Amino acid sequence: SRVDRHLLKFCACCALFLFAATRKAFSFNLASFEEVTQEASWPLKLDQIIIHQQVELLEAILGTETSSKYEIKNHLGQRVYFAVEENGCFDRQLCSPIRSFTIRIVDNTGREVIRVIRPLRCNSCWFPCFLQELEVQSPPGTIAGYVVQNWDPFLPKFTIQNQSKEDVLKVIGPCATCGCFDDVDFEVKALNEMTTIGKISKYWSGFVNNIFTNTANFGIQVPVDLDVRIKAVMIGACFLIDLMFFENSLDGL
Incomplete structure (x- = not known):
């Protein structure tokens, strides 16, 4: 009947609309994913990386140190990697800020792409x-x-090296890293320590979060054309800075 034909046309139009909308959304997400990954899933074109440590319920309630878990996001807040710390309970409880660890970083498909x-x-x-x-x-x-x-007796200083142990960059922090009610910046510098090309920032997470948990939020800003391997090393540097200076910090005070 005529009504059935019109209804069929309406359904076909709706189906085409939904297909086009889904295809557009998929293309956008795919483009965003390709922007930050390549064959080895390195952050190829990123100049800003956000690292968000997840809150652990057991740690918040009992104060027991748990394995750290992190979400690694691009500048749009889209998660591109997930990181999990692996070590023993003995290390976490007795050697907390200096504990040994292996952090495995996986992409959104679950494939391990970086190991720290x-x-x-x-x-x-x-x-x-x-x-x-x-x-x-x-x-x-x-x-x-x-x-x-x-x-260094006064400042936190680190050297970023390539796979051949050749010096590439310097990371220099402030004399005081408590960061009361404010962010703490570790500057990424050239080897002469004069030119600043980026920074690793520990963002202040709020009074309650900083007092009752060890969770932290970090941002990494580096040149977009920096070697992708060095970008991966910068992520590792961020984890090291977190453990060394903010694991037991009362920077919410």
Whole structure:
């Protein structure tokens, strides 16, 4: 009948509209995903990376140190990676800020793309012979670079190295890292320590969050054309800075 034909045309139009809308949305999401990934799922074109540590209920209620979990997002707030810390309960409870760990970073398909390895080392400027050193692999099994702590009696200093242990960048923090009611910036500098090319920022997360949990929010800003392997190392540097300076910090006070 005529009514049936009109109803059929209406349904066909609705189906075409939904298909076009879905295709447009899929194309947008795919483009956003391709913007931050390549074959090895490295953050190819990113100049800003956001790292959000998830709140653990057991840690918030009992104060028990749990394995850290992080969401790694692009500048639009879209999650591109998920990171999970692996270590023993003994390490977390007794060696909290200097504990050894392996952090596995996976993409949205569950494939591991970056591995961060931190051995148990000293965390004091008074023992400069055994300072922090962190290895970043991307993809896992292939060294992307290292983060090496430099001795300094006043400022937190680190050197970013490539896979051949050649110095590439410096990361220099402030004298005081408590960050009461404010962000804390670690500047990313050239090797001469004069030119600033980016920063790692620890964002203040609020009074309640900072007092009752160890969760933190970080932002990494680097040149968009920086080597993708060094960008992966910068993510590792962010994890190291979190553990060293903000794991037991009362920066909400």
